[in-house]
Amino acid sequence: MDHPDEHCWSIGELAAATGVTVRALHHYDSIGLLQASVRTTAGHRRYTRQDLQRLYGIRTLRSLGVPLGGIAAVLDQPGGGPESIRNLLQRQLDAVGGQARQLDQLQQTIRELLDRINNDGDAAPALFVTVLEGMSMFEDYFTEDQRRELAERRAHLGRQATEDARTEWAGMVEEGLRQVDGGIPATSPEARDLVRRWDELGSRFHSSEGTKEAARAMWNGNSGELSKALPWSAQQMQALVAHLQGAREAG
Template sequence: MPTTHSGRQWKVGRLAADTGLTVRTLHHYDDIGLVRPSGRTSTGHRLYEDRDVHRLYQVLALRQLGLSLDAIAAVTDGGASLSEILDAHRAYLDEQLAATRMLRAHVEMLGRKVRTSPDASVADFLEVIRGVIDVDDTIKQYFDESQLADLAERRAELGEDTIAAAETSWKVLIPRVDAALSAGMDPTCAEAQEMAAQWMGLLEQFHGGDDGLRESLYRMHTDNAQRIEQEFCGPSPEQIEFIAKANEARSA
């Protein structure tokens, strides 16, 4: 970037060379009103003065942050505060980062499957991709993009075999708890505490001890308990209450 001196002027070619930009870029900035030259030569060529170069400094600095040209124009023209623009841009970057993390987790999971199942067909991989990427709209209401990325990373870390084993464990454990309730089992007894330990361990596999994930999971279940029980054979409120008492006794 050129050093500015009072009264100095730059033709577009020299300014482009000094800044590393192209003449075409400077022309575009002029056309959209982002950085306009203060003067023209007698033959109509653009002439940039100190204040123009200073504005170009601002534009390039904001561009380095990844701001769009529209956002930069709003800031440099005083139409929006830099704080507001940066807050919005940070939120956008957070979404992009979460999406990248999720994509990386999916690639990691598929890479593991390729290594362990070299004979799998394209259809097999497409089925896996659909199962991992398709997220129920209900889940999206309770987990933000960052949390969904956390879950995708945990799934990739645990592996499909571990996930399948956990699903099988739930299918065995929930009927056991239901049978214990029907038999009038004391939730403080050793067998009930053993079931509570397994229950909490399976939940731990899901949320990994993250308080935010745990809270979102519990909130989702509370709001959708009937649907989860009917459509997914999830635990009933009575079963959850039994496990809560057993877990309290286990922790005492």
């Protein structure tokens, strides 16, 4: 039906005025998200000012990454559904936060891989395999919440502090291996001091016992594979872990 007293837009005019393609408008129509309120006697679509306002709402929510299904559920609420919009945006904010953390993890992994390739370019193919294996193990042993916790802790520390911690950790590994090679008992003051500093360093990245236990389980189950990415052999690292555990139990 025509509405002679109200300004209406054809689908082409609406596309030109809003920057939304005709194809997108046809898609919105087909899924019931935005259907023209008016049809001419010849059956042509005509969009009203109310339709235009709905389209702007769609574009706004789409720009925030909200899926079309979620947009329809909100816009179809009486009065615009303020509470539904709030809940939708909160869910979207949570989802974006999760994506940001995943991107942070990916960025860190890429940086680490680049650093290692730059240090040993000939080993690049092997490094790719090692990194992929490590990522798979990480997902097997740590829950999604634990992975998020670790990413948040690392982001809070910052890249420089993380690199400094790695350097400090490598120094403690060398110190521990010297104790093992020198036959220093795990009950000695030197060993107990080392494990204290070792655990303090780990606490910078682990805010709960759950992530610590997951890390130990991953190492215990995959020490051989994980050692491929380290400058020390699996046997050396296993001996060091046993030495530290003995010192930890000795108090």
